[in-house]
Amino acid sequence: EPEVTQTPSHQVTQMGQEVILRCVPISNHLYFYWYRQILGQKVEFLVSFYNNEISEKSEIFDDQFSVERPDGSNFTLKIRSTKLEDSAMYFCASSEGKEGPSTDTQYFGPGTRLTVL
Amino acid sequence: AQTVTQSQPEMSVQEAETVTLSCTYDTSESDYYLFWYKQPPSRQMILVIRQEAYKQQNATENRFSVNFQKAAKSFSLKISDSQLGDAAMYFCAMNYGGSQGNLIFGKGTKLSVKP
Numbered sequence: 001e002p003e004v005t006q007t008p009s010h011q012v013t014q015m016g017q018e019v020i021l022r023c024v025p026i027s028n029h030l031y032f033y034w035y036r037q038i039l040g041q042k043v044e045f046l047v048s049f050y051n052n053e054i055s056e057k058s059e060i061f062d063d064q065f066s067v068e069r070p071d072g073s074n075f076t077l078k079i080r081s082t083k084l085e086d087s088a089m090y091f092c093a094s095s096e097g098k099e100g101p102s103t104d105t106q107y108f109g110p111g112t113r114l115t116v117l
Numbered sequence: 118a119q120t121v122t123q124s125q126p127e128m129s130v131q132e133a134e135t136v137t138l139s140c141t142y143d144t145s146e147s148d149y150y151l152f153w154y155k156q157p158p159s160r161q162m163i164l165v166i167r168q169e170a171y172k173q174q175n176a177t178e179n180r181f182s183v184n185f186q187k188a189a190k191s192f193s194l195k196i197s198d199s200q201l202g203d204a205a206m207y208f209c210a211m212n213y214g215g216s217q218g219n220l221i222f223g224k225g226t227k228l229s230v231k232p
Contacts, residue, residue: 033218048218056217101218103150108162
């Protein structure tokens with residue numbers, strides 16, 4: 001069964017450094033998402049992406065964050081200058097787009113644990 | 118604002134028994150969708166079951182069923198004949214018409230299954 005994959009599984013970085021988290025969504029899916037989960041807190045929506053542009057973003061998704069689909073398979077989340085509070089698990093998800101993003105089932109990757117020192 | 122609340126941080130069940138995980142939500146939207154996701158240790162979240170708010174009938178998937186009480190804004194998950202492989206973190210989540218995929222999650226319930 002097709003799965004969403006994410007690399008790396010764990011990323012350690014110094015505060016102020018740029019990081020890129022990578023995701024390969026399920027191949028025929030049209031909508032892509034990033035979520036994050038700070039330890040002990042809820043999973044929080046960051047951004048949704050469709051047709052090569054951002055559909056919706058949360059308040060968390062400020063100018064430090066950007067997303068890109070650089071080719072036909074990858075979907076990336078870039079954090080320009082990491083802060084300590086960016087330490088979290090980051091989940092990528094994708095959905096088919098048949099019913100639309102508000103009703104689609106989202107399929108999640110295993111996550112990337114980002115640690116900012 | 119939409120919110121999802123899971124009031125049970127941890128639950129435990131004996132193998133082959135039944136357990137119910139609670140979830141309440143709040144929304145002013147009339148068109149919304151509710152989900153239960155399971156996250157086994159070190160594995161990705163997978164969909165367990167989904168419920169469309171406009172459907173009165175409770176969703177069922179094999180041993181998993183929901184008790185959807187729309188007026189009470191309650192969406193509990195019942196796991197029957199619990200198996201060791203059911204041990205996981207369970208997240209309740211909500212999406213609503215007009216959103217662009219902004220799933221709203223509860224904090225999760227960690228389910229342990231005792232042999």
